[in-house]
Amino acid sequence: MAAETERPDPPASDCRMASSMSDEQAKTLEAKLTQISEDNRRLTETIAYLYASQIARQSPDDAPDSPPPPVSRKRRDSLEPSNSGDDANASSKAAHAVESSLSDEYEGTCRRIKVSRVCTRIDPSDTTLAVKDGYQWRKYGQKVTRDNPSPRAYFRCAYAPSCPVKKKVQRSAEDSSVLVATYEGEHNHPCPTRAGELPSCATRGGSVPCSISINSSGPTITLDLTKNGSGGVRVLEAAEEAPDAKRLCQEIASSPEFRTALVEQMARSLTRDSKFTDALAAAILKQLPDY
DNA sequence: CGTTTTTGACCTGCGC
DNA sequence: GCGCAGGTCAAAAACG
Numbered sequence: 056m057a058a059e060t061e062r063p064d065p066p067a068s069d070c071r072m073a074s075s076m077s078d079e080q081a082k083t084l085e086a087k088l089t090q091i092s093e094d095n096r097r098l099t100e101t102i103a104y105l106y107a108s109q110i111a112r113q114s115p116d117d118a119p120d121s122p123p124p125p126v127s128r129k130r131r132d133s134l135e136p137s138n139s140g141d142d143a144n145a146s147s148k149a150a151h152a153v154e155s156s157l158s159d160e161y162e163g164t165c166r167r168i169k170v171s172r173v174c175t176r177i178d179p180s181d182t183t184l185a186v187k188d189g190y191q192w193r194k195y196g197q198k199v200t201r202d203n204p205s206p207r208a209y210f211r212c213a214y215a216p217s218c219p220v221k222k223k224v225q226r227s228a229e230d231s232s233v234l235v236a237t238y239e240g241e242h243n244h245p246c247p248t249r250a251g252e253l254p255s256c257a258t259r260g261g262s263v264p265c266s267i268s269i270n271s272s273g274p275t276i277t278l279d280l281t282k283n284g285s286g287g288v289r290v291l292e293a294a295e296e297a298p299d300a301k302r303l304c305q306e307i308a309s310s311p312e313f314r315t316a317l318v319e320q321m322a323r324s325l326t327r328d329s330k331f332t333d334a335l336a337a338a339i340l341k342q343l344p345d346y
Numbered sequence: 347c348g349t350t351t352t353t354g355a356c357c358t359g360c361g362c
Numbered sequence: 363g364c365g366c367a368g369g370t371c372a373a374a375a376a377c378g
Contacts, residue, residue, distance in 0.1 A: 193350070194351060194352085195371080200367080201367065223369095
């Protein structure tokens with residue numbers, strides 16, 4: 056989403072005007088940033104709206120549809136007793152106090168800590184537990200948990216000292232290429248870069264697949280925003296005990312509103328990607344007859 | 347030299 | 363009460 060922000064260098068054709076265009080370029084970049092933020096906001100709202108509609112249809116009550124599992128250990132402040140990469144189990148264990156990160160509209164009447172989980176596919180050889188989400192984080196601890204050989208890293212928001220948000224990052228026990236970041240709390244300040252509304256997709260030239268997870272009252276759903284065979288959104292995973300959640304996710308992914316917004320977003324990203332336009336120009340050039 | 351990361355120790359809650 | 367496990371603290375090390 057933030058590919059533009061990582062391309063500060065102007066195209067070669069613009070270099071000759073660089074000195075006189077600096078202000079204008081700055082304005083253009085600012086406008087682009089605003090546009091990207093707006094796009095992201097619309098996407099988020101679309102998902103939130105569809106999700107809320109589905110939740111309202113399925114369970115008018117705040118109580119989750121699944122009975123509370125036999126949790127063997129529950130801490131006072133830990134809404135996710137065992138992340139451990141086993142999203143399905145972890146989600147069900149945290150069912151009673153977890154809510155969606157999509158929108159504040161879905162907060163219940165009681166005060167609860169907002170918890171959301173984001174799964175990001177990374178290079179398996181990448182040993183850093185870094186999830187680029189646009190915020191600044193300070194690591195304050197690391198622990199090896201019982202049911203996952205990969206260590207869990209603990210981060211606090213470093214942008215604002217008073218910000219209560221914490222983040223836990225751990226590789227999935229099942230798939231070491233999947234990084235699971237669990238966010239607790241809400242930022243009490245704006246995002247410093249506005250680049251973190253979605254995890255690291257398209258910010259690395261599209262080489263890294265992108266996925267977002269929706270965790271609301273239990274089940275974790277992962278949407279793969281990269282292309283699949285049909286060019287649509289694919290449901291990467293959903294909790295075993297939450298077939299409804301998976302179906303809901305597929306509904307959202309296939310809804311006209313979501314698809315339209317997604318297509319617009321992808322089109323914008325592609326047309327702004329210099330590599331894409333270069334490749335397109337090269338392809339067109341190949342089709343031209345030689346004179 | 348200030349900031350950030352690492353890592354062992356400590357704290358707390360829960361089950362037995 | 364004890365042991366276990368997750369979470370946090372803080373001194374030391376590393377880094378820029």
